[in-house]
Amino acid sequence: MIAGLGTDIVEIVRIGEMIERHGELFLERVYTDQEIVYCQKRAASYQHFAGRWAAKEAVLKALGTGWAKGIGWRDIEVVSLPSGRPEIQVHGVVKELAADRGIASFLCSISHCRSHATATAIAVEGLLPHD
Numbered sequence: 001m002i003a004g005l006g007t008d009i010v011e012i013v014r015i016g017e018m019i020e021r022h023g024e025l026f027l028e029r030v031y032t033d034q035e036i037v038y039c040q041k042r043a044a045s046y047q048h049f050a051g052r053w054a055a056k057e058a059v060l061k062a063l064g065t066g067w068a069k070g071i072g073w074r075d076i077e078v079v080s081l082p083s084g085r086p087e088i089q090v091h092g093v094v095k096e097l098a099a100d101r102g103i104a105s106f107l108c109s110i111s112h113c114r115s116h117a118t119a120t121a122i123a124v125e126g127l128l129p130h131d
Contacts, residue, residue: 003103004123006061008054009116015053016046030056030073038080050117051110052078058121059088059106065097078108086110088121098123 018026027036031052039048056076060066075094079087088106090098098106104126110119 001125002122003101003125004062004064005120006058006063006123007118007120008057008061009118010050010054010057012046012050012112012115012117015050015117019046019049032074032077035078047112047117051112051119054117054119055086055088055108055110055121058108058119059090059094059123062106062121062123063094063097063101063103064123069093069097071097078110102126 027049031039031049035052039045039052042048055078056073059076060071065071071093075090075092077089077091079089081087086108088108090106098104101123102125103123105124107122107124108119110117112118
């Protein structure tokens, strides 16, 4: 069952400017090591960084918490499956909040054009696997 829906859109140039201005400090605060490697391997890396930014925002909207309660950017990770489909993995505070709300997983779609990146996330209720 759907527990929440979130969507976000971001200007790619905005993310590009933050990367140029703050470099590794910005990247390491917002993205996991795996996300950084994935995006930097792409010809249009700023589009991919922006898409992941939008996905993280969309997940928090689907979760219904916003940026409250000690959530960090790296608590949400976008992993690309071999098929290219994005998969959301949650860690830390986001994982705890999702479990408290009975959310088992998030579905996500990311898209971008030259100027903007957008993402939509759906929070899915269900039984959580035991760690």
